[in-house]
Amino acid sequence: MLQPLVIGLGRSGSGLHLRTLARLAPRIAATGDPLVALPVIGCDPRAGAPGSAGTPGELTAVGTLEGALALIDPATTVAHVCTPPRVRYDVIARLAGHGVRRLIVEKPLAASMDELDALVRLRERADLDVVVVSHWTGSRLAGRLRRLVRDETLGPLRRITVDQHKPRFLRSLTTDGHPSALDVEIPHSLALALDLAGPAELRAARCWDLRCEDRVLPRLGGAHVELAHRSGVTTLLRSDLGAAVRQRDVVCEFEDGTATAHFPLGEDDDHAQLVVQGADDEAGHHVFRDDALTGFLEGAYRGFASGTAGAMNFALASATARLLCVARERCAVVARPDAVPPAVLAPTPVATSPAGSR
Template sequence: MYRTLVVGLGRAGTGLHLPTLDRLRKGTRAGTLFAGAPMVAVDPVPAPATLPPGTVRLPTLELARAELDPQRTVVHVCTPPDGRDAVIERLARLGFVNLLVEKPLTADTAQLTRIEDLRRQYGLRLVVVAQWLVSSLTGRLKDHVATGEFGALRAIRVVQRKPRFSRSLATSGHPTAFDVEIPHALGVALDLAGPARLTDAAWSDLRTDVAVRPRLGTATLRLTHEGGASTRIASDLTAPVRERRITCEFTEATVVGHYPISQDDGFAQLAVEGREFTKREVFPDDALPEFFRHAYQRFADGGEFGIDLAARTVRLVDEAKQLCLLRERPTPLPAGAVRDAG
């Protein structure tokens, strides 16, 4: 049985992790997976937040350490990805080793290297939240790839659209649009089609009539997988509508899946169009609670934990950002060139 500590009371902490955990605890027999003691939440900013009844809110990690047994606590790290390495180091120094980290693991490869060092140094059992990987929809797509019933997988296209103006203008925890939704989709693409190299990337600003947030509007990346398939992932955080769509093109059919777009409706859809048939399925796909349940069970069973897929995702996203930055820089004049003083 494990206590729960949620670090960071922004959108992920208060809107996703705590309410999902509250539902899981109520639906799980007491004393089997989750400890009966209250959940603990830490955020140094005294901002208003609606927490599940009974949750103990504390201002510092040190006070949480006095309340909890670090070895018997799962820490949900819900702070922004930029600076995640510093948060994980503080937790490790306080003795916490069971960490469930909100995606993406971190914002760049330098912080990733530091986290990998901390993981080895302190024996951290670290899991990155990736509910799309345990989604029923993703599972069905993986089955189609594995069985080969529709032939070889040739291409993956992911489109993610949602309006994110208020949060992008109010906070600075996600440096670019690549850090918001892209990591979920990228993890799925790598899981379906295997390792890949980046071939192209682009981003744009988020603009309103009164403000601009650089690089937080759209993000697009293209990959070529070692097995020959290609992937294109496009995320638009300025769209007026919501959509999470994945299209897998096989040699004999096209499969289109729609992930749930919010916790308001936990159903996914899958449509298959072949040369001589079509079919459509609609099924429950509330993946986040299942991901949490599996993670807590692995902690309890002493299972092995790896961050290889999460690390590959961070490296590819960081490479995409660097490519975009390179294109933004002025091209230097060749040696000996004369500027036009016009």
């Protein structure tokens, strides 16, 4: 069996990875082919870190990475790196130095181009198998969108619009892991856009501040990103982190129809919806279960066990991270997204997707 080591017990480490692993391990074991060992080893230096208590049998929490490494066998460990992006390289380098080769890394992969390049070199030098969290692209819903694009059931794809809106006041006020709204929701939708439409150039990027009573958090109110794909598709990514309601929608406009994908909004329901207009055999409102993160982690663990986990995923994640780095560098700060005309920046060529990623 493979031993999970979760580094960082904040929202993603505890609320997502740990909780999902606790569900996944007994479910797989019940099939007679156990894959994920419990308890998970958790590492977080903060006293009273969220999730550090854990459910008995699910988590053994320690305060230092050295303490966590003393409890694991590198040959059977899968390290989940759930730290803020700016410290990920150092954590991964320490894991590699200890002999850990299998890693699941939260998005975005790196906070700067230099860090990304260093991580790519480290991966090659230390022969690391790195999977970057991208459960949107691994979801059943994304799979249906890919089939529509591939088969051209509705004609060629012309435009993608993604809306990821949610109120994120409390987390933004109490944590500092993300320097801007570009690092919160946009990595999910950016990876999906590259996966569906292929390599792209940045056309525009802008952020605005998050305002709450007497507090102003620079660049954390939301973000817009505009892309021009080499395939001719255009993409608009919108994320409002001061929204009054939640929304996770992807609209794919084809030459002969439209597909609107509604991703699950939270942990209370794991069903996706797809509304297709314009094709007799595909048209309709489809509802289906889509527990994307559980499926993503199970696929990653099975890939680790068979030695086929991370290559394609890492290529897409690297392309996504490089485009995010360009967006950060070129980001214009505006008052509100609807108060400023969408001034388009000059296209910035960047290697954003592996060949054949479509």
